Amino acid sequence: MIETILIDDEAPSRSILRDMLRRYCPDIKIIGESANLADGVELIRKHQPQLAFLDINMPNGSGFDLLKAFPEAGFQVVFVTAHDEYAIRAIRVSAMDFLLKPVNIKELQDCVERIKVKLSRETEKNNLRMLVENMQSKQDLQSRIAIPLTEGLQFVVLGDIIRLEADGNYTWIWLTKGKKMLSSHNLKEYQDLLSDTFFFRAHHSHLINLQHVDKYHRGEGGSISMCDGSEVPLAKRRKKPFLELFKL
Numbered sequence: 001m002i003e004t005i006l007i008d009d010e011a012p013s014r015s016i017l018r019d020m021l022r023r024y025c026p027d028i029k030i031i032g033e034s035a036n037l038a039d040g041v042e043l044i045r046k047h048q049p050q051l052a053f054l055d056i057n058m059p060n061g062s063g064f065d066l067l068k069a070f071p072e073a074g075f076q077v078v079f080v081t082a083h084d085e086y087a088i089r090a091i092r093v094s095a096m097d098f099l100l101k102p103v104n105i106k107e108l109q110d111c112v113e114r115i116k117v118k119l120s121r122e123t124e125k126n127n128l129r130m131l132v133e134n135m136q137s138k139q140d141l142q143s144r145i146a147i148p149l150t151e152g153l154q155f156v157v158l159g160d161i162i163r164l165e166a167d168g169n170y171t172w173i174w175l176t177k178g179k180k181m182l183s184s185h186n187l188k189e190y191q192d193l194l195s196d197t198f199f200f201r202a203h204h205s206h207l208i209n210l211q212h213v214d215k216y217h218r219g220e221g222g223s224i225s226m227c228d229g230s231e232v233p234l235a236k237r238r239k240k241p242f243l244e245l246f247k248l
Contacts, residue, residue: 001029007040008055017053024105025112037061041069049075051115056081076115150184162226164190164207203235
């Protein structure tokens with residue numbers, strides 16, 4: 001359930017939106033409502049919602065003024081307005097989405113679906129930040145890590161990862177014992193998080209575990225044989241830093 005608050009000075013508008021959300025958007029849980037900006041700020045601070053439906057044109061300020069109280073907002077915002085010019089401005093300040101009054105059911109449902117995707121990505125991003133657990137040194141091969149998958153998380157021992165290969169916005173991860181999995185994060189995110197470990201970016205599409213390197217084959221860039229028999233290309237510009245790791 002997405003914990004949600006409604007902020008709108010017009011009671012009828014709040015009532016209509018509340019009823020539409022409850023009837024047509026079952027993933028939404030309304031945890032509070034406010035009729036003015038000051039109360040809205042307190043509501044957000046108290047309940048820390050995941051989503052706020054925010055009217056733009058209200059007495060004593062606009063919905064944009066409320067956002068100034070949360071420069072690093074930890075929640076999604078959907079602006080609801082009867083004014084097109086405000087909607088355009090909403091986009092420019094990076095609102096998740098906007099709805100025009102009177103709210104259309106299909107547009108509301110589509111909006112909520114986009115919010116769900118956004119929140120899912122943020123959750124995965126937070127999980128990825130915790131990807132490497134207890135890695136205090138490059139020798140800590142027994143650290144367990146959480147790999148974000150489309151259906152959840154898979155916990156594996158870091159030392160069991162042989163290599164990672166980009167597949168668009170996804171990443172294939174090869175493990176020992178012939179196992180492999182498809183992660184919902186791209187290779188660059190893994191490179192950034194594993195930059196201080198024994199993983200090496202051999203190619204724009206490949207990240208390898210140096211503990212599982214079996215053989216280097218000479219060439220313009222060359223290639224690297226891994227312990228599972230797979231072969232990974234070594235980009236020409238990555239050849240020197242790779243060989244330097246082995247004092248060659």
